[in-house]
Amino acid sequence: MGFYHESITVNDFREILRTTEAQLIQADIFCGHGYESPHDEAVALVLSAAGLAMATEVDILDETYPQDAWSRLQQFITRRTTRREPTAYILGQGWLGPLAFKVDNRALIPRSPLMSVIESGFTPWWQGDDPRVIVDLCCGGGSLGLLAAWAFPESQVLLLDIDPLALDLAAENRALHQLTNAHCQQADLLRPLAPSSIDIIIANPPYVDVEELSNLPAEYAYEPVLALEAGLDGLDLVHQLMQQACHVLNTDGLLFLEVGNAWVALEQHYPRFPFTWLALECGGHGVCVLSKADLMTLFSETSTVV
Numbered sequence: 376m377g378f379y380h381e382s383i384t385v386n387d388f389r390e391i392l393r394t395t396e397a398q399l400i401q402a403d404i405f406c407g408h409g410y411e412s413p414h415d416e417a418v419a420l421v422l423s424a425a426g427l428a429m430a431t432e433v434d435i436l437d438e439t440y441p442q443d444a445w446s447r448l449q450q451f452i453t454r455r456t457t458r459r460e461p462t463a464y465i466l467g468q469g470w471l472g473p474l475a476f477k478v479d480n481r482a483l484i485p486r487s488p489l490m491s492v493i494e495s496g497f498t499p500w501w502q503g504d505d506p507r508v509i510v511d512l513c514c515g516g517g518s519l520g521l522l523a524a525w526a527f528p529e530s531q532v533l534l535l536d537i538d539p540l541a542l543d544l545a546a547e548n549r550a551l552h553q554l555t556n557a558h559c560q561q562a563d564l565l566r567p568l569a570p571s572s573i574d575i576i577i578a579n580p581p582y583v584d585v586e587e588l589s590n591l592p593a594e595y596a597y598e599p600v601l602a603l604e605a606g607l608d609g610l611d612l613v614h615q616l617m618q619q620a621c622h623v624l625n626t627d628g629l630l631f632l633e634v635g636n637a638w639v640a641l642e643q644h645y646p647r648f649p650f651t652w653l654a655l656e657c658g659g660h661g662v663c664v665l666s667k668a669d670l671m672t673l674f675s676e677t678s679t680v681v
């Protein structure tokens with residue numbers, strides 16, 4: 376019997392949700408694009424197909440699933456299970472913390488653990504007044520920088536990316552949230568910025584090394600390769616980025632840098648430097664904080680050591 380056969384009598388949200396989740400589990404989907412489990416993805420697909428918000432109350436579970444949503448849900452499930460399209464791209468929406476963003480394959484799906492750093496107000500590393508200027512380097516669709524602009528309305532936030540398509544999406548998300556303190560600019564890393572002009576840089580560059588890239592689950596093929604690929608050790612952009620950050624940060628400035636699994640290669644490259652790797656509330660790993668002073672030490676040391 377097909378999943379949506381007319382003769383199914385139990386067709387409330389609870390049953391549709393249960394069956395959808397079972398299909399996702401059976402297809403062995405990979406969850407790593409903004410959802411933590413097949414259950415969470417099933418909730419999103421079932422509600423969205425019925426035109427309902429993610430915040431819908433659980434009371435709905437015993438109500439009848441709208442018949443006009445069935446074929447839409449079936450299409451969603453086929454795209455997710457057979458074609459391996461990530462749920463966020465199917466729905467055109469992703470979340471970072473409290474904010475929903477427009478999402479499509481012009482940029483990576485929002486999921487950076489740097490979110491926790493912004494939500495904690497950059498404490499305990501940043502002290503005193505709100506930062507004047509924050510940079511979201513390699514901003515993609517803009518989720519991190521826009522979350523910072525939302526959390527720090529008195530700060531100016533620059534969203535930088537080399538890819539004009541990603542920047543278009545970031546601009547659409549800026550308009551969606553009406554964040555007039557956020558500004559999008561095309562840039563190769565930090566090149567356009569003046570010396571000693573920035574308080575905080577949050578950087579989520581591409582950091583997937585060649586070997587890891589060739590072994591990624593099929594879902595990643597929907598994301599722009601420019602957002603993932605970072606050479607033999609995942610650090611293609613990182614050294615240059617750190618050197619430029621040293622130049623553009625203010626005296627008290629901070630770089631919050633996400634390098635994921637490439638943290639091992641970074642430690643190996645600068646063996647004498649005591650990196651501060653952050654324990655993040657929302658999970659994730661490979662995020663460090665570097666002060667301007669750290670960066671100055673690092674580059675004066677490594678110019679002689681490495």
Ligand SMILES: C[S@@+](CC[C@H](N)C(=O)[O-])C[C@H]1O[C@@H](n2cnc3c(N)ncnc32)[C@H](O)[C@@H]1O
Pocket residue numbers: 482483484485486487512513514515516517518519535536537538541562563564579580581582601602603612
């Ligand atoms: C890991 S993704 C960032 C995703 C983003 N944080 C988000 O949540 O949407 C890396 C981004 O770096 C950008 N990028 C790659 N090379 C760059 C460069 N040389 N300068 C600036 N941005 C670059 C890519 O276009 C991509 O959007």
